Structures are given as C-alpha cells and as structure tokens.
Amino acid sequence: MLQLLNVGEAIAFSPYRPERLFCILDMNAVLADLGPDIDALYANEIGSCVRNKCQDVLRRLGDCVKATLIGFKHDVVSSISTNVFSGGGFHHLISYVLNYIGNLTDYSESLNLLLEDGNREDTVLFSPDLNEVSEEDDVSGSLMSPYFQSLISILECNLEDKSKLYKDDSLLHLFLMNNIHYMAQKVKSCELRTILRDEWIRKQNGKFRQHAMNYERATWSSILSLLGDEGIHNTGSNSISKTLLKERLQSSYVSFEEVYESQTGWLIPDKQLREDLRISTSQKVIPAYRSFVGRYTCYLEEKNIKYSADDLQNHLFDLFERSPRSLHNFHRKANTVPMAKQTFFFIDRTYKEVLDNDVRPRKNLHAFISNAYPPPFIQVMDVFTNYQPLDQESANCKPLDQEFAKMDLGSSSSASKLSVWDEATLSSYNNTSNSTG
Incomplete structure (x- = not known):
C-alpha cells in the first residue's frame, strides 16, 4: 500500500505539465473515495503511518492540481506570438484552451471539493479579475466559475492581440470572425454554457457577425464603388465616356482577380459559416456587377466583358477553401443559357x-x-x-x-x-x- 501511495506522491512532485492534470484529478478522486476503506483497514496504531501517508498524498495531489491550474492560466496569459497565423482559421491556442476548459468542466465537482478544502485565497489567485465577476453573474454556484470566466476573458484579449498582427484588414476580420464564432459554438455545446450564460453567447454572436460585415466592407467596397455610375461621364457632359467605362470595368476585374487569388488561400473551417459568408457576399457583388454591365452593354464590346455574372458567382464559391487559385488564364465560355432567357x-x-x-x-x-x-x-x-x-x-x-x-x-x-x-x-x-x- 505504501508503494502505491509513493507512486501518487511521485506524480504530485513531477514537473508541471498541464496535460497530466486530468490523470491527477482521476487519481485524487479514486484515493479520496478509498479514504474511508483505508482508514477502516488500517485502523490500529500500526496502520497510522498508512493513514497519514494517504492524507498527505491527497493534500499533495490537491496542491498539484491548483498549481497546474495557475500554471495553465499563466501560460495562456504569456502566449504572445509575433507571427501571423496563416489563412485566418481557428488558432491552435484557442482550440486547445477551449478543449482543455471543456474537459475541466467534467471535473467541476472534484475541483470544487479541492477548493472548499483550501483557502479562499486560492480562488482569488485563480482569478485576479474576480472583482469583475459579480455574485449575480455567477449563476452556477461553482467555486471554479471565476477561474473559467477569467480564463475565457484572457483568451478573448489574447485573440484580439493576435489579430493586430495582420496587415490586411480583410484577413484580420476573417480571423476574428472564425475564432469568435468557434468560441461561441464551443461554449454553447458544453457545460461552460451554464457558467458563462446565454448572454455571453449572444454577445459573441453579435461580435462575429460584426466582423463578417467588416470583412465584406474591407474586401468588396472598393470593387462595388468601381461598379457605380460616378466618374464615367465625359467632362462637362452627361454623355458616357467609353474609355473611362472600359477602364473602370477592367479595374474591377483586376481587383476581383486579386481578391480571388488571395482569398482562395484563406480558410473558414466551419462549413455553415463559410456558406453564409459566400452567399452574403454574392448577394452584394453579383447584382451590382449584373446591373453595371446591363446598364452599359451598348457602350461595351464582347471582348470587354471578361466574366459573366454566373462566372463571378462560381468564382465566389471557390473562396475560403485554403486552396489558392488564379484566374489569369481564365477564358469565359460562351453561355447560351442566359442569352436564351434574354431572347x-x-x-x-x-x-x-x-x-x-x-x-x-x-x-x-x-x-x-x-x-x-x-x-x-x-x-x-x-x-x-x-x-x-x-x-x-x-x-x-x-x-x-x-x-x-x-x-x-x-x-x-x-x-x-x-x-x-x-x-x-x-x-x-x-x-x-x-x-x-
């Protein structure tokens, strides 16, 4: 029995590794459950050393759990990156921390018992921002709630800092949209929902939608402005300048091709979110392009129209697959079906x-x-x-x-x-x- 307890003690003294926490929690729970049986089995004076050893190992395992939680939180705070996360998808830190916290919520009962046995100072140490969490906000009644809330708050700040590394505003907003949406969905699907509450989820949903709108504005507003009516008239006249019109159309093609070449290499991992953004973008870009070409068809030659509206629609649905492509060698096929509708x-x-x-x-x-x-x-x-x-x-x-x-x-x-x-x-x-x- 002492040899078994020595193994537990050795684990409690082992170097800090956050992934060991769940094994330590399992060991602590099993040993705590066996406590009454050990006391009964070694009730005499000779067995006191075993009983004392068992209590000592339990205490050390508990201290190890607390130290690991504090260390993990410190790791998240100090996780500073100087490199841009390529493609704008889920950042590995976000997914790792959320999965870690999600697994921790399965041990809430054991963790609460450990905190009850400790000092109130422990929870303050876990949550230096505890004053930001009111008792009214904490509806779960869990002693671990402040720790989880503080960790999520740190994760949000960390995400914001990482986004500032992007020089491209479109990719910045895509990155934040992806990761905030992922956080909201992850919290919604696990026990964290009872801790952070639906109000937090609604707030995150509002944030990722705002970033989706900001992405569209940063990416497509310049192209949409090229498809407007301003600046294509001859000076001092209401007549259309064919030269300016053709230049405007060609500029819109160049801009679209640049977007296509870069953003086919970007990533939206969530399928539904990817489809929603494609559709939203399509609903803004395609009608504007179709209207522009339709208004000025009589001033344009066939060779000036590089893409049909259907071509652009199809190209928009190539975006965000993390598969870079180019349109430099694209040749528009004669599309007789739309012409059939027209005539x-x-x-x-x-x-x-x-x-x-x-x-x-x-x-x-x-x-x-x-x-x-x-x-x-x-x-x-x-x-x-x-x-x-x-x-x-x-x-x-x-x-x-x-x-x-x-x-x-x-x-x-x-x-x-x-x-x-x-x-x-x-x-x-x-x-x-x-x-x-």
Missing part, C-alpha cells in the same frame, strides 16, 4: 405567330437576332424564317413544340439539334421561295 420572348412571339397565324415570320427578325446573338439562335431563327405550313401528319414535318422541347441551347452540339426538317424539305422549300421572289 426567349422574341422566339416565343415568333413561335406563336407561326402556330396561330400560320404565316411565315418576317425576314428582318432573323437579321436582328444574327447581329446580337451567337450561332445557336441564328439556327433557331432559321427554323422560323424557313417555316412552310405543312400538314402536321406529314412525314417531313414535326410539331415545333416537340422539337423545341428537345433542344439543349446550352450544349456544344446545339446547332445539330436545331434543324427541325430534313435537308430535302428545306432545299425544296428554299427553291420554291426563291423562284417566287
């Missing part, structure tokens, strides 16, 4: 004209479309322009609504699908049309 009313009107009036559409509609839209739509208009009323039962003609339902205007093989009649019928019709003038 569908022309096609629909012509289609109705064909079916309802049974007459050939006007030739100038084909010319209008061919000047504005890509080959697939020219193929569509060819169908209408060359339409000859035939009996629907004819082997050479198929109902238009069935054929249009089969068309895939967004595919590379669109043109091959847009011929409704066989070549012989079209050739015959064209010859007839040409001969009649």
Whole structure:
C-alpha cells in the first residue's frame, strides 16, 4: 500500500505539465473515495503511518492540481506570438484552451471539493479579475466559475492581440470572425454554457457577425464603388465616356482577380459559416456587377466583358477553401443559357405567330437576332424564317413544340439539334421561295 501511495506522491512532485492534470484529478478522486476503506483497514496504531501517508498524498495531489491550474492560466496569459497565423482559421491556442476548459468542466465537482478544502485565497489567485465577476453573474454556484470566466476573458484579449498582427484588414476580420464564432459554438455545446450564460453567447454572436460585415466592407467596397455610375461621364457632359467605362470595368476585374487569388488561400473551417459568408457576399457583388454591365452593354464590346455574372458567382464559391487559385488564364465560355432567357420572348412571339397565324415570320427578325446573338439562335431563327405550313401528319414535318422541347441551347452540339426538317424539305422549300421572289 505504501508503494502505491509513493507512486501518487511521485506524480504530485513531477514537473508541471498541464496535460497530466486530468490523470491527477482521476487519481485524487479514486484515493479520496478509498479514504474511508483505508482508514477502516488500517485502523490500529500500526496502520497510522498508512493513514497519514494517504492524507498527505491527497493534500499533495490537491496542491498539484491548483498549481497546474495557475500554471495553465499563466501560460495562456504569456502566449504572445509575433507571427501571423496563416489563412485566418481557428488558432491552435484557442482550440486547445477551449478543449482543455471543456474537459475541466467534467471535473467541476472534484475541483470544487479541492477548493472548499483550501483557502479562499486560492480562488482569488485563480482569478485576479474576480472583482469583475459579480455574485449575480455567477449563476452556477461553482467555486471554479471565476477561474473559467477569467480564463475565457484572457483568451478573448489574447485573440484580439493576435489579430493586430495582420496587415490586411480583410484577413484580420476573417480571423476574428472564425475564432469568435468557434468560441461561441464551443461554449454553447458544453457545460461552460451554464457558467458563462446565454448572454455571453449572444454577445459573441453579435461580435462575429460584426466582423463578417467588416470583412465584406474591407474586401468588396472598393470593387462595388468601381461598379457605380460616378466618374464615367465625359467632362462637362452627361454623355458616357467609353474609355473611362472600359477602364473602370477592367479595374474591377483586376481587383476581383486579386481578391480571388488571395482569398482562395484563406480558410473558414466551419462549413455553415463559410456558406453564409459566400452567399452574403454574392448577394452584394453579383447584382451590382449584373446591373453595371446591363446598364452599359451598348457602350461595351464582347471582348470587354471578361466574366459573366454566373462566372463571378462560381468564382465566389471557390473562396475560403485554403486552396489558392488564379484566374489569369481564365477564358469565359460562351453561355447560351442566359442569352436564351434574354431572347426567349422574341422566339416565343415568333413561335406563336407561326402556330396561330400560320404565316411565315418576317425576314428582318432573323437579321436582328444574327447581329446580337451567337450561332445557336441564328439556327433557331432559321427554323422560323424557313417555316412552310405543312400538314402536321406529314412525314417531313414535326410539331415545333416537340422539337423545341428537345433542344439543349446550352450544349456544344446545339446547332445539330436545331434543324427541325430534313435537308430535302428545306432545299425544296428554299427553291420554291426563291423562284417566287
């Protein structure tokens, strides 16, 4: 028995290592539970040395626990970094301390017993900011509550200090948003919630949302200003300067590409938070870009528009994956689906004209479309322009609504699908049309 107690004493005298605390607490709890049995087993005078040794080891284990708690708190206070935490994700200190505290709350009963056996000075030593925690605030009734509250307060200050190392305001706010959100979620999911209370969680939720807004402002306000109407008019006139307009659009592309290249290398570990910020950003940037390009389309050439709104939308959803990318070699693909939406009313009107009036559409509609839209739509208009009323039962003609339902205007093989009649019928019709003038 003495040999077993000697092991406990050796552990109590071992060098400070915070990760040993939980083993020491387990050992202390087991030995405290065995205390009555040891007293009964060694009740005679000869056994007094064993009883005394047991009490001495318990006291030393308790002192070791208190020293470890104080040492751990000192480590958090003195954890000063001179290097920026790359990517803006969860800082390892924040996750380590919160996991450590979360595990400690499972030992609250044992820790409270140790503090009850000690002096009130112990709790003051644990919490030098004890005067900041009122009795009304401490609803848990735990003697360890001031320690936990003080440790969280120190962690918040430490986090703020680490954020000041960032020179990029966008990354600074992203870092604080990530870590404050992580702290709030971690506290919410463990026993710390009863100690820090829901009010603390609500306050942290407000803080991380504010940092999310500050991130958006720091990152996107300059790009959004480029997509405004100011500064693109000729001097002393209300007319639009095409040169200034093109320069403004190109500047917005350069700025977007810089953001993309840097922020695809940043990280938001929480999936829901990552999606929420992407969506929020998209709701601000995409409508502004779409509106700007839409307002000034008549002043721009196709080559001036490097990205479609859908392109930008997709690129925004590449951000915060910690996978750096570049858009320098990006080439916009022809996107016929949005154009289909834009011109569908022309096609629909012509289609109705064909079916309802049974007459050939006007030739100038084909010319209008061919000047504005890509080959697939020219193929569509060819169908209408060359339409000859035939009996629907004819082997050479198929109902238009069935054929249009089969068309895939967004595919590379669109043109091959847009011929409704066989070549012989079209050739015959064209010859007839040409001969009649």
